[in-house]
Amino acid sequence: MARVVLEGIRKTYPNGFKAIHGVDVAIEEGEFLVLVGPSGCGKSTLLRMIAGLESITEGRLSIGDRDVNNLEPSERNIAMVFQNYALYPHMSVYKNMAYGLKIMGLPKAEIEERVKKAATILELTDEQLIRKPRQLSGGQRQRVAMGRAIVREPSVFLFDEPLSNLDAKLRVQMRLEIKTLQANLGITSIYVTHDQVEAMTLGHRLMVLNAGNVEQLGTPIELYQRPESLFVAGFIGSPAMNFAEARIDAAGKTITISGQEALPLGDGGMAEHGGKDVILGVRPEHLELVAGAPDAVPMTVTMVEQLGADTLVHGHFGESKSDLTVRLEGIRHIKGGEVLPIRVSPDHLHVFDPKTERRLS
């Protein structure tokens, strides 16, 4: 167990491409940090820099109280779980897990003890230990990959999209297992994923990366409730947040989506941004269907998706072009072409500057 500290970490490839533009974060002992972002945002690169598989161009990386910038991966006291498991195909499960320990030069008895212990934690049977990786299912292979990480008794676990090769059902199950495992072992973990559900459910804190920049760092709830940028707002939450161009009135008390009624702004308004063109964001689950309410806005329905537990209604406000998704609880019988009265709760408005794409207020 150890603290992992990144200070001003940057990565520039020899061809001049800048992959990471300066990351500062202190990951506390036992913390589960999730790096999340779309493909190509640099999250895997950052993880591989922490692992020592990529060099660090600039900045300082310390694990525990050691600077590890120039240490080999095996000297950093880390263990990594890869997306495609990266198990050695010619070795049995037991040997896969024991290989690192054998290189460390541990005595046979201790290797066996550690592997057996890990196998028990991961519920791998003795019979599975003598099989080859290709004779196992995807979920079992993933368990072995985690076993290989556990036996090293590292101070940091690194996960590189470990669940993306599994089918949906197994993914949910393994997600829970990883969360339980991490909580029980209490080992500092860094987890890379592009799946925001995985990120929200697993992480104590999330770091959202976009094009090599840290967009926001915070707990899942912080990111959901107060996204600091347009990117985070659009990335966290499913279905994604609705955005519309809007304008705040001169007094900063109301906000108007072009061609619509003015909506009141909560929390005493935004006087300092009076008269500004902004981007308004509202999550689909914060739009309500209220018949007869005075502040309801008419929404024209174009398509309906029934999910059983929820109904997603797609459409747009009046004549405006911007698409809108509303998430209604339960099964609703709504057809395309209908006009629904929709109310936007003032407490759930997110207002962003269209130029800087940062949150206002």
Next chain:
Amino acid sequence: MVENRPLLTIFSHIMLLFGVAVIALPIWIMFVAASHPEIRMTQVPLPMLPGGYFFENLDIALNRGMSGMDGNGVAYMMLNSLIMAMMIAVGKIAISLLSAFAIVYFRFPFRMFFFWMIFVTLMLPVEVRILPTYEVVANLGMLDSYWGLSIPLIASATATFMFRQVFLTIPDEMLEAARIDGAGPMRFFWDILIPMSRTNIAALFVILFIYGWNQYLWPLLITSEPGMYTVVMGIKQMLEAAEQVPQWNVIMMTALLAMLPPIFVVIFMQSLFVKGLTETEK
């Protein structure tokens, strides 16, 4: 395709049998010839059924040699051939594995240049460079030695290229996992790369062993001492043996013997050979 047309079946079988005959008949004739006494092989018509002298001929071929020659059989030539073929096959595999490992896994200046240099040697088989190679081998004092027989044939662009392709199919994560496990380059090479290319190595061994065994021109050129002759050379020399009627029974027995090691290699390594050329799962 499931078809039930008896005529087609009969026709197919006839064609197959014909094909088998084309391949097998010469071998049969060789076997028959190797089992008759010398005198019978000079009488017409030639026998088509085996005679009773197989083991006598075997003894002559292996231990005593043809009458009128130096009185040595081909047993030592078989051994020479075996040593040469093994040295060539093992040497080629070892060198190509290492050079492919360097080309795929290390970043060094002129990496691609060296790769293409190796590749270009494909255009220079032994026959093309035979005189300069002879000169080099002679200057190094390797004439009439196993080193001289095998070293000039060891460098192999084909095998290097093949191992390069094999290594390229091994996912990068394998190397990364090994690095995290603390394996250095040679350890990774030995513990992971070689076992993972095991079937390809076996397939290549079969091909290269036969290549080495069948060498004729090069051994002929650099051996002058009969003690270093190989069995393929031996057969040829038997045909030219001093002003005598060729002793077909012994010659055919020697040819039969010369065929055996490649056949054994193929039979014993067949399953690995097929896997090595077809297996894709890594």
